[in-house]
Amino acid sequence: xxxALRTMQIQLIHLAHARSGDKGDTANVGLIALxxxxxxxxxxxxxxxxxxxxFKGICKxxxxxxxxxxxxxxxxxLHESLGGGGTLSLMxxxxxxxxxxxxxxxxxxxxxxxxxxxxxx
Amino acid sequence: xxxxxxxxxxxxxxxDLLDAPVRQVEGGPIDYLMLDYLAEVxxxxxxxxxxxxxxxxxxxxxxxxxxxxxxxxVERNIRVTANAGGVNVEGCAEAVREVARDLGLAGKLRIGVxxxxxxxxxxxxxxxxxxxxxxxxxxxxxASVRDRIQSANAYxxxxxxxxxxxxxxxxVITGRATDTGLTLxxxxxxxxxAADDWNRLSAGTIAGxxxxxxxxxxxxxxQYEWRSVPNxxxxxxxxxxxxxxGTFVITKHEGTGGWVIIPxxxxxxxxxxxxxRSYLTPDCxxxxxxxxxxxxxxxRVRIYGIKGRPATEFLKVSISYSAGxxxxxxxxxxxxxxxxxxxxxxxxxxxxxxxxxxxxxxVLTEFVGANATHGSLSGEPVSDLPEVxxxxxxxxxxxxxxxxxxxEIAPLVLTGPPGVTGFAxxxxxxxxxxxxxxxxxxKEEIKPKVQVIET
Numbered sequence: 001x002x003x004a005l006r007t008m009q010i011q012l013i014h015l016a017h018a019r020s021g022d023k024g025d026t027a028n029v030g031l032i033a034l035x036x037x038x039x040x041x042x043x044x045x046x047x048x049x050x051x052x053x054x055f056k057g058i059c060k061x062x063x064x065x066x067x068x069x070x071x072x073x074x075x076x077x078l079h080e081s082l083g084g085g086g087t088l089s090l091m092x093x094x095x096x097x098x099x100x101x102x103x104x105x106x107x108x109x110x111x112x113x114x115x116x117x118x119x120x121x
Numbered sequence: 122x123x124x125x126x127x128x129x130x131x132x133x134x135x136x137d138l139l140d141a142p143v144r145q146v147e148g149g150p151i152d153y154l155m156l157d158y159l160a161e162v163x164x165x166x167x168x169x170x171x172x173x174x175x176x177x178x179x180x181x182x183x184x185x186x187x188x189x190x191x192x193x194x195v196e197r198n199i200r201v202t203a204n205a206g207g208v209n210v211e212g213c214a215e216a217v218r219e220v221a222r223d224l225g226l227a228g229k230l231r232i233g234v235x236x237x238x239x240x241x242x243x244x245x246x247x248x249x250x251x252x253x254x255x256x257x258x259x260x261x262x263x264a265s266v267r268d269r270i271q272s273a274n275a276y277x278x279x280x281x282x283x284x285x286x287x288x289x290x291x292x293v294i295t296g297r298a299t300d301t302g303l304t305l306x307x308x309x310x311x312x313x314x315a316a317d318d319w320n321r322l323s324a325g326t327i328a329g330x331x332x333x334x335x336x337x338x339x340x341x342x343x344q345y346e347w348r349s350v351p352n353x354x355x356x357x358x359x360x361x362x363x364x365x366x367g368t369f370v371i372t373k374h375e376g377t378g379g380w381v382i383i384p385x386x387x388x389x390x391x392x393x394x395x396x397x398r399s400y401l402t403p404d405c406x407x408x409x410x411x412x413x414x415x416x417x418x419x420x421r422v423r424i425y426g427i428k429g430r431p432a433t434e435f436l437k438v439s440i441s442y443s444a445g446x447x448x449x450x451x452x453x454x455x456x457x458x459x460x461x462x463x464x465x466x467x468x469x470x471x472x473x474x475x476x477x478x479x480x481x482x483x484v485l486t487e488f489v490g491a492n493a494t495h496g497s498l499s500g501e502p503v504s505d506l507p508e509v510x511x512x513x514x515x516x517x518x519x520x521x522x523x524x525x526x527x528x529e530i531a532p533l534v535l536t537g538p539p540g541v542t543g544f545a546x547x548x549x550x551x552x553x554x555x556x557x558x559x560x561x562x563x564k565e566e567i568k569p570k571v572q573v574i575e576t
Contacts, residue, residue: 030391
């Protein structure tokens with residue numbers, strides 16, 4: 001494979017921190033770049049589709065994504081994810097508080113060259 | 122006009138650290154103390170308490186707190202905004218008045234009483250006029266749960282509180298008011314912001330959003346570098362130091378623990394966020410994509426550049442209704458084969474529930490220690506887990522079925538897999554579910570009432 005096409009896998013926890021909460025049966029996850037330079041990677045790689053796929057079996061509705069370039073952050077809404085939400089939910093995490101770290105488990109691929117330039121290799 | 126107003130957050134929810142507001146008053150200079158007591162379903166709990174005791178129905182903790190801090194508040198000219206009134210704002214105000222008199226402060230302070238949020242007595246009239254109060258999430262009309270409704274309150278914004286402050290109130294007590302309004306109202310009152318000054322109103326709203334969860338912006342629940350957060354045992358609750366131009370600094374008292382850093386503020390900014398461009402409140406539509414942060418010193422983050430838009434023509438309504446029953450039972454399985462034993466126990470339990478012919482709307486099994494928080498994302502647990510908690514929850518309309526379920530947990534100790542413990546708490550409790558129904562109502566339907574009473 002040509003050098004320029006080689007990629008490396010990296011887990012989001014090395015690129016971002018996060019906080020999550022709930023609105024009814026919807027979990028929200030705010031994903032914040034640890035460094036400003038990481039934000040474009042998050043925008044490129046952590047799409048609504050990727051997040052929906054990541055939470056397969058957990059998020060039963062659709063996923064919406066909003067960009068906050070000013071904070072270097074993305075906000076995700078994961079609909080139908082909390083077993084009915086609020087007091088109806090039987091889940092340990094009825095308020096979606098740990099969806100933040102669940103998202104940080106995601107593995108993404110970035111080009112070797114980019115990883116090197118950001119000292120991520 | 123003062124050029125700086127310091128608003129301190131003292132409670133992030135009803136049940137937060139009891140001494141936090143006291144420390145905010147004692148720990149350094151502040152002008153206002155704001156206390157947020159009402160979560161989404163708190164109103165229904167208070168409604169229930171009031172149905173048993175007509176003098177109840179508000180945040181009881183607020184009264185001993187007032188007893189403790191009122192003399193200092195009077196002496197140092199600190200004002201308080203609190204949505205402690207719940208479903209009995211007048212009762213709460215009366216109790217505070219008594220405290221003031223007991224402390225010899227009669228005549229030395231006025232209490233602002235904001236009501237008009239309670240639409241429970243008007244529901245049939247509203248529904249009759251075609252105001253359907255559809256569920257914002259499911260679009261269902263409220264009529265479908267009409268006979269199960271326990272409370273219904275519109276979220277009031279900052280302006281009724283401003284009126285109370287303008288009338289000389291030192292303590293402003295509301296029922297269902299927005300968390301953000303508790304911070305915004307003092308800023309409008311002090312700086313004379315106009316009702317259509319959308320940028321500044323949005324700035325005050327976002328300031329309120331940042332501090333409304335207490336220490337969650339100053340080091341609590343901070344995922345960023347969590348090991349490095351200093352001295353959480355003595356965590357400092359946040360303070361907004363606001364200027365007339367709508368810029369503000371988030372800080373905390375000298376000598377307290379926790380930290381106010383840009384990452385901790387960012388984490389709170391995105392907390393419970395929907396569309397960041399449109400954070401809807403009764404007072405404005407705040408745009409979180411315009412927030413800019415910079416350091417202004419140690420534990421000082423300056424926030425500027427906030428823009429907003431006109432408020433909508435609607436208020437949010439928080440309705441609670443009875444939605445059946447639930448119970449959760451747990452047992453702990455130990456090494457060896459802890460996870461496998463918990464799984465087998467779950468199968469046995471479910472087979473017994475089936476044989477009993479019990480019907481539930483939902484049965485949920487979780488294995489705490491293996492996958493209760495991250496579900497399938499946790500992957501296969503390591504084979505040698507030292508212990509696993511089996512946690513089974515059921516929900517349904519038939520109370521007797523839920524009741525029967527609670528009697529099937531402990532027997533697993535003698536009739537299921539070995540190495541089990543953790544049943545000393547006795548049978549699980551059956552809980553009545555009070556669910557939350559968010560809806561919208563045209564603003565003109567709600568007429569807030571403001572009284573300022575002498576002590």
